[in-house]
Amino acid sequence: xxxxxxxxxxxxxxxxxxxxxxxxxxxxxxxxxxxxxxxxxxxxxxxxxxxxxxxxxxxxxxxxxxxxxxxxxxxxxxxxxxxxxxxxxxxxxxxxxxxxxxxxxxxxxxxxxxxxxxxxxxxxxxxxxxxxxxxxxxxxxxxxxxxxxxxxxxxxxxxxxxxxxxxxxxxxxxxxxxxxxxxxxxxxxxxxxxxxxxxxxxxxxxxxxxxxxxxxxxxxxxxxxxxxxxxxxxxxxxxxxxxxxxxxxxxxxxxxxxxxxxxxxxxxxxxxxxxxxxxxxxx
Amino acid sequence: xxxxxxxxxxxxxxxxxxxxxxxxxxxxxxxxxxxxxxxxxxxxxxxxxxxxxxxxxxxxxxxxxxxxxxxxxxxxxxxxxxxxxxxxxxxxxxxxxxxxxxxxxxxxxxxxxxxxxxxxxxxxxxxxxxxxxxxxxxxxxxxxxxxxxxxxxxxxxxxxxxxxxxxxxxxxxxxxxxxxxxxxxxxxxxxxxxxxxxxxxxxxxxxxxxxxxxxxxxxxxxxxxxxxxxxxxxxxxxxxxxxxxxxxx
Numbered sequence: 001x002x003x004x005x006x007x008x009x010x011x012x013x014x015x016x017x018x019x020x021x022x023x024x025x026x027x028x029x030x031x032x033x034x035x036x037x038x039x040x041x042x043x044x045x046x047x048x049x050x051x052x053x054x055x056x057x058x059x060x061x062x063x064x065x066x067x068x069x070x071x072x073x074x075x076x077x078x079x080x081x082x083x084x085x086x087x088x089x090x091x092x093x094x095x096x097x098x099x100x101x102x103x104x105x106x107x108x109x110x111x112x113x114x115x116x117x118x119x120x121x122x123x124x125x126x127x128x129x130x131x132x133x134x135x136x137x138x139x140x141x142x143x144x145x146x147x148x149x150x151x152x153x154x155x156x157x158x159x160x161x162x163x164x165x166x167x168x169x170x171x172x173x174x175x176x177x178x179x180x181x182x183x184x185x186x187x188x189x190x191x192x193x194x195x196x197x198x199x200x201x202x203x204x205x206x207x208x209x210x211x212x213x214x215x216x217x218x219x220x221x222x223x224x225x226x227x228x229x230x231x232x233x234x235x236x237x238x239x240x241x242x243x244x245x246x247x248x249x250x251x252x253x254x255x256x257x258x259x260x261x262x263x264x265x266x267x268x269x270x271x272x273x274x275x276x277x278x279x280x281x282x283x
Numbered sequence: 284x285x286x287x288x289x290x291x292x293x294x295x296x297x298x299x300x301x302x303x304x305x306x307x308x309x310x311x312x313x314x315x316x317x318x319x320x321x322x323x324x325x326x327x328x329x330x331x332x333x334x335x336x337x338x339x340x341x342x343x344x345x346x347x348x349x350x351x352x353x354x355x356x357x358x359x360x361x362x363x364x365x366x367x368x369x370x371x372x373x374x375x376x377x378x379x380x381x382x383x384x385x386x387x388x389x390x391x392x393x394x395x396x397x398x399x400x401x402x403x404x405x406x407x408x409x410x411x412x413x414x415x416x417x418x419x420x421x422x423x424x425x426x427x428x429x430x431x432x433x434x435x436x437x438x439x440x441x442x443x444x445x446x447x448x449x450x451x452x453x454x455x456x457x458x459x460x461x462x463x464x465x466x467x468x469x470x471x472x473x474x475x476x477x478x479x480x481x482x483x484x485x486x487x488x489x490x491x492x493x494x495x496x497x498x499x500x501x502x503x504x505x506x507x508x509x510x511x512x513x514x515x516x517x518x519x520x521x522x523x524x525x526x527x528x529x530x531x532x
Binding site (some may be wrong): 170 | 339361362363365366370372378388391438445477
């Protein structure tokens with residue numbers, strides 16, 4: 001009997017450990033391969049110059065700028081709307097069927113495949129609103145995709161603020177908005193920030209939503225207005241690896257490396273903020 | 284009478300938590316509310332500043348007059364009411380801010396003062412709870428690093444800073460050790476000169492020590508309300524006598 005327990009214990013340890021390893025392995029392998037093949041091609045010129053010879057030479061500057069602009073555009077729409085909606089749902093809305101409907105919508109919004117967002121953006125922003133394939137249309141499409149992430153993260157951060165703080169605030173005669181703005185939000189900001197950045201880093205790497213709404217196949221100049229098309233890294237990678245013959249593997253890997261690094265920087269920033277504020281948190 | 288309660292009924296959904304409560308509390312007096320857990324004493328206290336409004340599905344009927352105004356009137360200005368009727372909670376609950384910011388919170392919310400005037404309010408409030416000498420050089424210290432007793436005093440100071448008339452205390456000493464409890468009780472005796480206090484306590488000795496009047500709650504009803512001395516020496520109701528002699532609770 002006791003022998004048996006020991007064997008099962010060892011088996012459980014092995015299986016649990018293996019499952020954990022399976023999570024880490026892809027990250028490590030992807031990073032290793034991308035760095036191995038991509039790092040040699042990475043140079044100042046590669047990052048800061050225009051593509052030449054049908055993207056087979058030169059750099060990827062417009063794609064980097066395009067992705068940065070799209071991320072900022074997405075942030076500009078999704079952060080205010082997401083945070084305000086989350087505050088409403090968490091701090092103002094009563095527990096009724098309407099709130100429930102909002103919550104179900106958000107859950108479903110999060111489950112919609114990204115290509116459907118792309119087609120939705122094409123129909124609504126590009127065609128119906130007449131924005132054309134543009135940074136505006138692309139940012140709005142990415143925003144809608146990012147909203148559920150930001151709303152959910154914000155609500156979690158708001159819910160983590162102890163009820164007692166709200167009670168005291170009300171009992172001192174503070175209004176609901178004073179309570180939210182002076183007590184709840186300041187204590188929820190780290191969580192909101194972390195979730196928001198993670199949502200944006202996801203958006204920065206998406207291809208399908210920008211496919212029909214903004215991404216340019218080849219546009220060796222920087223965008224001038226929100227109504228311009230733009231190149232973007234995820235789509236550029238797709239183009240380099242499937243649409244253009246004879247692109248050197250090194251160029252492809254270096255482009256991937258740049259995108260991976262950009263997303264990593266955002267994720268590390270999120271982790272840093274979380275760690276920093278966790279140390280300060282005392283309740 | 285600073286508080287006068289007529290025929291108060293209170294419901295959580297279908298459950299009636301308070302049944303026909305009638306009570307009058309005197310100005311500059313400490314009124315204690317005792318009774319076993321779940322008897323409705325805390326619920327009653329939270330009716331007096333309408334904190335129960337925060338809980339969904341509650342219903343209140345009857346009349347509660349605070350300084351002559353019926354606060355159950357739907358047109359009652361809750362901000363004004365809660366400025367007048369402040370609350371101290373069971374667990375010390377300072378905001379995770381500095382001592383100064385904690386006390387400045389109320390005055391800022393009500394736009395009572397800023398700059399030098401605000402500093403003066405902070406000083407007076409801390410003096411009122413006998414914390415000024417201890418904390419005058421540590422106003423920027425995080426309030427959560429104080430001892431529990433100091434935190435509870437700070438919470439009282441935070442309340443005093445909005446200049447209320449009535450202090451509701453919901454088992455304010457239950458998280459404190461006996462020595463701290465004694466000091467907070469002494470503080471209450473000082474505070475009663477300027478404020479009218481209603482305190483909920485599960486500690487009968489505390490009620491006997493600090494209060495002038497005591498009400499005994501049982502199963503949502505106010506069984507008996509009288510001068511504290513009489514409640515503890517010659518209760519009229521059999522149930523009160525059973526409770527104070529420790530037969531249940």
